Amino acid sequence: MATVDLQQLRKSYNSTEIIKGIDLTVRDQELTVFVGPSGCGKSTLLRMIAGLEEITSGELRIDGQRVNDVPAAKRGLALVFQSYALYPHMTVAENMSFSLKLAGVRRAEREAKVMEAARILHLEPLLDRKPKDLSGGQRQRVAIGRAIVRHPRVFLFDEPLSNLDAALRVRMRQELTKLHRELKATMIYVTHDQVEAMTMADRIVVLQAGVVEQVGTPMELYRSPRNLFVAGFIGSPRMNFLTATVTSVSETGMAMTLTDGTTIHAPLPASALGIGDTITLGIRPEHISLGVEGSIGAQVNLVEHLGSESYVSLQANSGEVLTVRVSGESKIDPEETVRLALDTDFLHLFDATGQRIS
Amino acid sequence: MLLLWSVLPLIVTLWFSLRRYNLMNPSRTGFDGLGNYRYLLSDPGLGLAVWNTVLLLGSVLVITISLGTLIAILLDQEFYGRGFARVLMLAPFFVMPTVSALLWKNMMMHPDNGFLAFLMRSVGLQPIDWFAVAPLTSIIIIVSWEWLPFAVLTLLTAIQSLDAERKEAARMDGAGPIAMFRYIVWPHLGRAVAATTMIETIFILGIFAEIYVTSSGGPGFASTNLSFLIYRYVLMEYDIGGAAVAGLLAIVLANVLAFFLLRSFARNLDT
Ligand SMILES: Nc1ncnc2c1ncn2[C@@H]1O[C@H](COP(=O)(O)OP(=O)(O)OP(=O)(O)O)[C@@H](O)[C@H]1O
Ligand SMILES: [Mg+2]
Numbered sequence: 001m002a003t004v005d006l007q008q009l010r011k012s013y014n015s016t017e018i019i020k021g022i023d024l025t026v027r028d029q030e031l032t033v034f035v036g037p038s039g040c041g042k043s044t045l046l047r048m049i050a051g052l053e054e055i056t057s058g059e060l061r062i063d064g065q066r067v068n069d070v071p072a073a074k075r076g077l078a079l080v081f082q083s084y085a086l087y088p089h090m091t092v093a094e095n096m097s098f099s100l101k102l103a104g105v106r107r108a109e110r111e112a113k114v115m116e117a118a119r120i121l122h123l124e125p126l127l128d129r130k131p132k133d134l135s136g137g138q139r140q141r142v143a144i145g146r147a148i149v150r151h152p153r154v155f156l157f158d159e160p161l162s163n164l165d166a167a168l169r170v171r172m173r174q175e176l177t178k179l180h181r182e183l184k185a186t187m188i189y190v191t192h193d194q195v196e197a198m199t200m201a202d203r204i205v206v207l208q209a210g211v212v213e214q215v216g217t218p219m220e221l222y223r224s225p226r227n228l229f230v231a232g233f234i235g236s237p238r239m240n241f242l243t244a245t246v247t248s249v250s251e252t253g254m255a256m257t258l259t260d261g262t263t264i265h266a267p268l269p270a271s272a273l274g275i276g277d278t279i280t281l282g283i284r285p286e287h288i289s290l291g292v293e294g295s296i297g298a299q300v301n302l303v304e305h306l307g308s309e310s311y312v313s314l315q316a317n318s319g320e321v322l323t324v325r326v327s328g329e330s331k332i333d334p335e336e337t338v339r340l341a342l343d344t345d346f347l348h349l350f351d352a353t354g355q356r357i358s
Numbered sequence: 359m360l361l362l363w364s365v366l367p368l369i370v371t372l373w374f375s376l377r378r379y380n381l382m383n384p385s386r387t388g389f390d391g392l393g394n395y396r397y398l399l400s401d402p403g404l405g406l407a408v409w410n411t412v413l414l415l416g417s418v419l420v421i422t423i424s425l426g427t428l429i430a431i432l433l434d435q436e437f438y439g440r441g442f443a444r445v446l447m448l449a450p451f452f453v454m455p456t457v458s459a460l461l462w463k464n465m466m467m468h469p470d471n472g473f474l475a476f477l478m479r480s481v482g483l484q485p486i487d488w489f490a491v492a493p494l495t496s497i498i499i500i501v502s503w504e505w506l507p508f509a510v511l512t513l514l515t516a517i518q519s520l521d522a523e524r525k526e527a528a529r530m531d532g533a534g535p536i537a538m539f540r541y542i543v544w545p546h547l548g549r550a551v552a553a554t555t556m557i558e559t560i561f562i563l564g565i566f567a568e569i570y571v572t573s574s575g576g577p578g579f580a581s582t583n584l585s586f587l588i589y590r591y592v593l594m595e596y597d598i599g600g601a602a603v604a605g606l607l608a609i610v611l612a613n614v615l616a617f618f619l620l621r622s623f624a625r626n627l628d629t
Binding site for chain 1: 545
């Protein structure tokens with residue numbers, strides 16, 4: 001039961017500002033994912049919430065209470081590190097009960113809590129092992145167990161899955177989502193992997209260069225990204241972008257031309273636009289169809305077969321490189337000339353400053 | 359070849375230990391059986407020398423490792439001039455044993471114009487003649503001073519290799535400075551402490567120059583260790599046979615100590 005409030009939170013190292021005034025509310029029982037490119041300040045922000053990094057200015061509240069100056073151990077949070085950070089000379093059970101031992105909890109109660117966490121995480125057979133005798137996934141679970149025994153108000157995760165191989169990562173992702181449901185806990189989860197963000201999050205916070213670009217549910221971000229950065233960051237493979245010039249605007253729709261002169265009609269009433277404006281047109285790979293019909297001419301560069309589907313990389317006549325999703329059964333060869341049709345219901349338009357036009 | 363290299367000196371020593379061989383008395387040769395051993399074991403200096411060797415080693419180990427850990431932790435903190443402090447701390451390591459012994463004897467511990475005497479006088483105490491009153495303690499101080507930098511160096515390196523996230527995890531778990539040291543830092547230092555102990559043991563068992571330069575093993579046998587005892591036999595009494603026996607004893611002692619050290623550390627290192 002906890003909410004976390006960030007008000008104009010800032011962090012500077014010497015004179016460089018890393019976190020540039022973040023306003024955010026992490027809601028009770030939600031799994032909130034901080035996602036963004038490497039170096040954007042996700043870890044720094046998480047560590048500020050955890051109390052490992054001092055807050056330069058702004059206010060951090062947990063359950064409405066200001067905790068800027070409360071030391072890390074007293075904030076009632078638990079952090080799971082990317083490197084797991086287990087204590088190598090302690091057994092799994094000792095690792096998990098360390099915080100309770102320091103807090104002076106009685107032995108019997110300690111053991112009960114460790115057993116409870118071990119049951120949830122399927123760690124019972126491993127309790128007497130040392131970390132070095134565990135696999136990566138098991139270590140990860142011990143690190144999570146260490147957080148669970150403390151019954152924290154908020155769980156914090158810093159890229160906890162990035163050291164695991166692809167298959168294990170998918171499994172742990174599902175286990176974590178399940179764990180979140182079982183514990184009904186508030187969780188903040190940091191990752192640079194947008195697939196993790198999309199699959200796990202109740203709410204995603206997209207960060208870039210120390211500012212929040214957009215907050216929303218995964219589908220909100222997918223359907224209506226607020227700007228070019230979010231549009232390009234969420235979704236895999238990423239959204240295609242084409243430069244276009246507005247040629248006509250009416251109540252029911254608009255028309256624009258691409259750089260090679262192709263005209264595209266969109267059923268979007270774009271009142272904010274004037275004729276002659278330069279805009280960016282965005283369309284996801286799954287919303288382009290490839291065939292003999294279509295308004296855009298293109299040449300196939302490369303075909304990537306994933307089995308159930310394939311991604312075709314093409315060079316449009318207008319010069320841009322586009323990616324199109326096709327069924328895995330489609331027969332397309334490199335060098336082939338094709339035509340592309342855009343599903344205009346799923347067009348995204350961005351103005352010259354990169355902001356969404358709706 | 360390798361066997362010869364490592365075993366030959368031992369065999370020669372064994373050989374001499376069984377013979378009558380005194381440089382002052384070359385006509386007396388031939389086998390003496392266990393005569394040398396009997397003679398040595400009845401020497402009142404021997405027991406004291408063994409005791410002094412062990413005491414010297416034990417004290418220096420305790421002092422350098424405990425003080426070394428403390429200093430290493432301090433030098434690991436952020437403070438202005440840290441680099442300079444580190445260099446200063448390591449400086450004694452580069453002073454030759456003979457030189458450092460002379461330094462201590464003449465500049466620090468001299469009863470008339472030593473620095474310690476000056477300090478004691480300035481607080482109104484009677485200066486003490488270190489090498490007359492507490493010869494072994496004085497040598498322990500000197501040797502500790504020489505070996506402290508080594509301990510600090512190895513321990514500091516070990517502390518710096520401690521994963522920062524592990525410390526942060528402990529901090530989140532509620533560990534204050536004391537719990538952090540006891541449960542996280544000290545266990546991590548096990549390997550470095552073992553290595554330091556091992557290496558210091560090897561060198562400190564054979565401490566010689568410091569004794570030779572300062573107290574000459576005296577008064578009496580008060581600051582004579584095994585290696586100095588061997589020297590006494592050879593150069594003061596020209597008794598090679600006796601020296602060989604003392605040498606063997608030193609080897610036995612070293613091995614017994616090494617055995618116990620290794621065994622206790624083998625357990626610690628198993629993490
Ligand atoms: N102690 C520090 N001193 C100075 N700059 C720092 C410090 N710690 C981090 N930074 C800078 O802050 C920025 C954000 O770092 P942070 O670790 O939060 O990134 P991140 O979003 O977690 O990236 P990644 O996905 O690679 O983990 C980086 O540009 C980094 O260089
Ligand atoms: Mg990071």
